[in-house]
Amino acid sequence: MHILLADAVFTHDAILRDHGIVFDQTIISITPNEVLRAQYGDQCQELGNGSVIMSGLINAHVHLEFSANRSTLTYGGFMPWLSSVMANRDDLINDCDDVCIANTIDTMLAAGITAFGAVSSYGYDLDACAKAPQKVVYFNELIGSDPKMADALYANFQERLFASQGCKREGFYPSIAIHSPYSVHRILIQKALSYAKDHALRVTAHFMESPSEREWLDENTGDFKPFFENFLKQHQAANTAEDFLGYFTEVPTLFTHVVHPKEKELALMQEGGHTIIHCPISNRLLGNGTLDLANIQSYNIRWVCGTDGLSSNYALDLFEEMKIALFMHHSHDLLTLAYQLWHSVTVNAAKALDLNCGTIAPDYDADILVTRVDYPINEQLPIHLLLQPCTIESVFIQGQKVKGN
């Protein structure tokens, strides 16, 4: 059992000054330091001035297989970026071996990420994810819009899915990703979702990332048209946006990006109990625009903040991601948005990914960060933690120290 006494416990809802936390695998109590001292005496570990205990962070959307990218891919617009992915995909994938993926996972851990959702295109990241100390929701990605290739593509997807299901460890969750409405044939989508429903698997999908996607799905025209005609001999979008969302009616799903939705689509998302994953840095770098957060909130749709992969980001760091979001959504009240962002990478991400963590409260898994700030703690801590990031001194996952002293 650990008894840590901190300057503050940041529970995402409240900043509890002079409080400590008692935990083993799960959290037992959050109690004023003086009470803990009286009760446990020498067993207490005093963390001292500037210490803040908070929940481990949850990054709901990352593509680890593209972690070798630094300056290879073209930023500024979605189509130039996509073309650069097509041209460099093999090299980037080959350049990221198991060590590269394991290092990337370790970088996330050092940045306080104790759980993540990894979208896997090829299964090359399976070993590293299976060995990771973090909780991992492992999304095997299904892609393929050509009906003639449907069986082969589904078989490949199934092989990867089964391989991940063969990997039994606590905190590892084999799951399903449907790439996007424009890239997956409805037969494949329906087959995969029916499997997900039968086996209670978690599901994610990209949705309405770029203006080009909107145009292609609505009008079968725009920048996607030459791309699909040249690469895939396809003249019509694989799905309409509304049909696509309709397939997910009974499967609560994490939809990534959703920068260009229509009102009807947001209503469907709300009805379906879906979650939106907001990746502000990726959206900016690929020229995709800004998520309309106020509108998402007006529909009461849960949203979480994620990093996306290093194919469209310079770091897998939720502190950085939240800071960018804080500045991007400049019309929102600063402190309110800061709190919402903290919720988005803790309690809300845990709910969306169905994990028993993300909250500093009794009976939740003790996925905990011990951090330190070098400034006085006050009621604006959620803002200051983003502007002047803390030092992460140790990281606990289910009560086990996995990083730090």
Ligand SMILES: [Zn+2]
């Ligand atoms: Zn993505």
